[in-house]
Amino acid sequence: MITLTEENYIKAIYHLGKQGTGTVNTNSLADAMNTKASSATDMIKKLAEKNYANYKKYQGVSLTKEGKKVAINIIRKHRLWEVFLVEKLNFTWDQVHEVAEQLEHIKSQKLIDELDAFLGFPTQDPHGDPIPDKDGKFEQVEKTSLFNAKESINYVCIGVNDSSADFLKYLDGNHIGLGTNIKIIHKEPFDNSVKIQFDGSILVVSQNVAKNLFLKEV
Amino acid sequence: MITLTEENYIKAIYHLGKQGTGTVNTNSLADAMNTKASSATDMIKKLAEKNYANYKKYQGVSLTKEGKKVAINIIRKHRLWEVFLVEKLNFTWDQVHEVAEQLEHIKSQKLIDELDAFLGFPTQDPHGDPIPDKDGKFEQVEKTSLFNAKESINYVCIGVNDSSADFLKYLDGNHIGLGTNIKIIHKEPFDNSVKIQFDGSILVVSQNVAKNLFLKEV
DNA sequence: ATAATTATTTAGACAAGTCTAAAAATACAG
């Protein structure tokens, strides 16, 4: 049996370690879990014990194949529930995260498979992130941040990095969403702000915003 | 903050104590929770401490107004999720309970209100039990068990008492469900079995079945 | 009314997950 806390640690290791491929150090894991390094160490040992993680003292932690499988399954559930909440229950994209964090831990294979079918086998969640299929396969879309994007090229918004409610509300307030077509008018070297054009309007966004908005060339 | 375990104890007290109006003794509570009497005592104390339960040593436990509110809210969530699972995700009525037991603990007022609306404000779950509305109000339907029903009167099946998967599968196998019209042909005094007629077929059911099938006169 | 039985509570212990404080290992700067 895998506990709720174990699942959350596994998920955190996955996200911190470049989609499960890299090593994560104890302090960043503790930070991500809002806990202390000593607690993280204890849990890392337990995960290694249960064969979800590779661990050598002072060398950081990474997920085993088994651990990655668990992580991807949680992510699949999280993102499917997000689609459900937005498409069927009138949630906005900044409201879904908190509830999906709870729903992702419900244990029932039938539930998630039926939900997937009910939603029409979606491939992206409301923030543009890919949804793993039943076998854990998913496409990592080629994406550039607005910060790294080039002037005078046409882009379309395909996702966000920081999905904090505040950031998502900011985007909503400025009428930027998935699918919005964006062109860079000017990149200001002084403060790294970016002047963009979309839907006929012009907007200057901060470096912070630019780094968290993902685009794709069209 | 109320914990998952506390919620489950409150729910059990509600169900055991005649919909929250009566007193429950420690042993039955422990049995219902699959735990030991000493554990039940500990939890009862905690619930009394937090004002969800009334408790005097050796006198059993009952829910406070606050406790009843919590119980009814959990039941509301449980039953709404059951409707969702059956109507939208192709679950059969014997498959819903286990998953609804998990879903009922998800914390989000918006989630449950939106789900309620999405389902069209249903008043009964798939087993015929009433669903409390947003304010905790619900109709307790007048029901007789088949065991107590009288011969030669027309009844309709409106619910079940024992909602174990085995019992529900038995009913499915015999094509009895909510809404099935039933008439008693003969009550056998020897073993309390009951011969019934429905949809043109004739069936003899055991006392056990008769006690767990709820009917309403038509 | 008293003895036997049953129900309930208490006491002390354990596992999971967390914490603080201190020790040990690693990394970094001069």
Added chain:
DNA sequence: CTGTATTTTTAGACTTGTCTAAATAATTAT
């Protein structure tokens, strides 16, 4: 390369919910 700073681990303790075993209260039977 050596000392300092940082990171990580260990040790011991606390909380929640559980257990067993023993003590106490309530109930039932004679």
